[in-house]
Amino acid sequence: MSPRLLAPWLWLAGCGGEPLQRMIEQPKLEAYEESPVLARRAPPEGTVPRERRFFAPEVRTGLQGGRPDAGYVERNPLPISRELLEKGRRRFEVVCATCHGLVGDGQSIPARNMALRPPPSLHQLSQRPDGYFFSVITQGFGLMPSYAADIPPEERWAVVAYLRALQLSQRAALADAPFEARRKLEQGR
Template identity: 40%
Template sequence: MSARLAVLVALLAVAGTGCRQDMHDQPKYKPYRQSEFFADGRAMRPFVAGTVARGTLRDATPFNTGKSGDDFVTEIPVAVTAELLERGRGEFQVFCSPCHGRTGMGDGVIVQRGFKRPTSYHVDRLRQMPIGYLFDVITNGYGAMADYAAQVPIEDRWAIVAYVRTLQLSQYAPETDVPADRRAELEASLQTGGEDEESGEHH
């Protein structure tokens, strides 16, 4: 250490102790410390009942809960656009397909490794569930499935449920859903084995 640096360090040390004084020992409570002042013996005060953390207030609207009163909503409370479905597909593949499988059959890779197999989305009971129920399962979990409220923001939950409903429809779509002028295309694609961008998938 050079002589100048040594002097500087010494000066700083002196200045440092000068500032410590009593501010260091001021009377104050620290979290989790004991206190004789309060009857429960804790310095930390419990939250007032119903306290909501800043920025997390959620009114009981259909958008926030998937419910209208006590009933699940039957319509998605955001505009269903191609972008929303595209977003839903991406988020579904990240958060849900590991268990539910990319088509919602309940055969995701985690299930193949031994996790409880979820019901296929394509059973009548789940096809007939109001859309708000699907939102509720993501928000609050269901049985062995944990909730995804912390990982998936509300807007994205709606995108996912819109996509899940799309998956459900895709398995039961009648040919008449295809516009008449495009049915020939469908026939042709069926004959060639239905090549599309998802064709690399394993089923």
């Protein structure tokens, strides 16, 4: 027998007589392939993911009634609690402080190195309504990107609440502090 005729016999013997079917060649539907059985159907109209949370339009947008022409929501729609402020602080320090500085005064290393428009101090903007800050985080502002994908709506409001606390901290009078805190501040001098 010549070696040319022997070779296929050896190959079949190694695979138990049946050549293996490679997965890539098995019958299946490829993504976007046209098919009568539909590999991936569009969900029925009106279907929503079970984990999606619902928010009133103003909570979702920071705009009154969620309408672009109606102006910003004046006050944070979430009840302000210590827990909310702490949540806001965590997010602020991880995300916003990178550019706007830990106390929001625009002092940060990236700010020093941004040649075009450095991140401003957020203390100059204390006259702006709460919805304005929410909307800047949601939509971005000039060179600042949107952080909507990183920070869910409730936490964006938490950031706004913490930002208010930061603004207040930079212009509060000693008399505004509670008695205990005032005593500590006076002793610290």
